[in-house]
Amino acid sequence: MGNVFDRKDRGIREHRLSYGQGPAALRNQESLDKEKNCPLHIAVTGEHGSGKSTFVNAIRGLDNTDEGAAPTGSVGTTEDVRPYPHPNHPNVTFWDLPGIGTSKYPSAEFVELVRFERFDFFIIVSADRLRENDVKLAKEIQRMGKKFYFVRSKIDNNIRDKESRQREFDAERTLMLIRENCIQGLQEQGVRSPQIFLVSSFELHLYDFPLLADTLERELPDLRRDAFLFSMPNNSLEMIDRKKTAFHSKIKYFAALSAAVAAVPLPGFSVVVDFILLAAVVSQYVSGFGLNTSSLNKIASLATLMKKEEGYRFIPVFVIPVTMGLSFLTTHRALNICLNALASDAGRVFRKALS
Template sequence: MGGSSSSQQADQSETPTYFTQEELSKLKSEFETGGVEKIKPLLEKKVKELDNTELNIAVTGDSGAGKSTFINAMRGLRKQDEGAAAVGTTETTMEPTGYPHPNLPNVRYWDLPGIGSTRFTAGSYLKKMQLKKYDFFIIVAVNRFTENDAKLAKEIKRLGKEFYFVRSKIDADLDSMRQQQTTFDEDAEMEKIRSDCVSQLGKAGIPDPTVFLISSFKKNMYDFPHLIKSLGAGLPNVKESVFVLALPNLSVEIIRKKGEVLKKRIWMWAIISGGVGAIPVPGLSAACDMGILIAAVIDFRKCLCLNDAALRRLAEKTSKSVEELKAAAQSSLLEEITAQVIVRLRLGAVAVTVSAIEAALYVAPGVGSVFGAGSSFLMTYMILNDALKLLMETAEKVLAVAKGAH
């Protein structure tokens, strides 16, 4: 654990983004009247709510626009992976098809038939697709956006939902242009394509739209990183945190963002772990609820794409074995998580030497100081903080190995 106690205090006193002001006030008053035991049920409810938060993302566009490839890219899957959306098939279904995220099944991408590729009139399409159920919409086109795309965007706006225009397969367009021109300016050509899309949508009644030019095969290029940031920023706080955790590990920046989201849950786990389930563990300076510790570390691994299924998919993608990836990461936290692994890694070891004054700085946001030194709260907080830090470093090492293999 690095950082001074004052910086730790500042870090801990940040308002957690997934509590409403009303919930924070209730936490504070319950804590003041009944202490930690009184707020535990509220926190258990919140943890369950976060685990069960659903996110439904609609991807619409005409057949051949690249919706399936985009849906797979956002879920970190290739077309041959289990659960991948079928690519290159003729669109026959008129029903929305849902594809759950491989690690977080409450996050679903829905493939909606394009408004222009269906038997429906625009009006009956809007009714049939039940637009209210989706959190936001991605409207994908491969060449031109149509009047129907604009009509759909207007209806989505009327419902108070966000929508994003995505122009796909930009790499193929640029390659084709590059072969036809002796001097080629990629940025200038991209701006021409963007201006053309904006102009089409403007004529159809969408003023100043933002259009993202992407390739689903080159997720660190063109507008893909900018699109990901925009999609998250348009969501309410709890759903934004879920969206971030469902992203594939495309960059160090995404891994660190996931770490920030997970870190904001640690104090809740720490408070819940105190009391009834806490038992003395040889090698640790305080009693802990080892079940909660192990469950939290397993959850961190899943969200950071370090669970076995995610590592297996990555190994297939990079032609490396899972063993090679694990060897490069050199982390015991990729083994089966047991009490012995946690003790052996000396996670939270610094808690042994923390003074009572420093311990008082570990606070639950909106509640105030909760425990003295040596408490189950402090020990759990330290262990999970250390484990998260190690797993983030591990995820960054795995990413570097994967990038080196391409």
């Protein structure tokens, strides 16, 4: 049996090559696989009570009470390095680090003990002013040539407190002053060009979280950029549009894979592979937009499109290039329809959550 399948596989590969599709299709597939499986490791650190565990949950789209959430509160104090994979994107891991300067992780040995080299970038969380240990950590990260970002958490509490004490309260001015004070304090302690983001983990659509997500995405290497983007919660309609644009840019590669399979003269083979391909890609869309698995029912609407194409699969070999073109166009159109529908669903869910 093994020899039969080996001969069949060789025949498929040879047929692809005969129409110039094999190498290109394989390169497309390898590129997509590499991007999909590219690991991203994000370190989140800060002193006890800074809100870093709540931030780790929020950035993964989880509530503190959800299954798989990082423990919070006095009981959940981080005493060790703990990985928290994204629930829908396991190649993206957020690491909840203990605060620097504890008995188990003294300042002098912190970098070596937590193995800094494995992280792609760092987020340093503080609930009020940045501490001496936070500055030490930032300088060490800077010395290693890695990226780091300061998050001033619980900013919603700061705003409420100041609003309750001031007769003429200006929220924008208050935020500006907090940000400027943080930057000035860090620069005075020798931190070069600090990036400060004011965040509420319970209201990610407010304050600086959208700017933080945009900055992190922009400064990541290409392979890790989309992995980060698709793992982000939908905190704005702009975020949903960026995800849609990123997904759309890959449709041509999936359509090219479909066209390559269409070159194989096996009755029904291309249709089956296309259904599998479409189901897998639409599953990525559902995960990326953070939708419920019930949204996968969108794939059913594609069946009619694919059935229309099926009639072209049993034509003579000499017109296979025509079949490949039809396969490319049909798959391209089907994925566009599904992507538009799911992006629209994500927008409706976001607007409903705000209302």
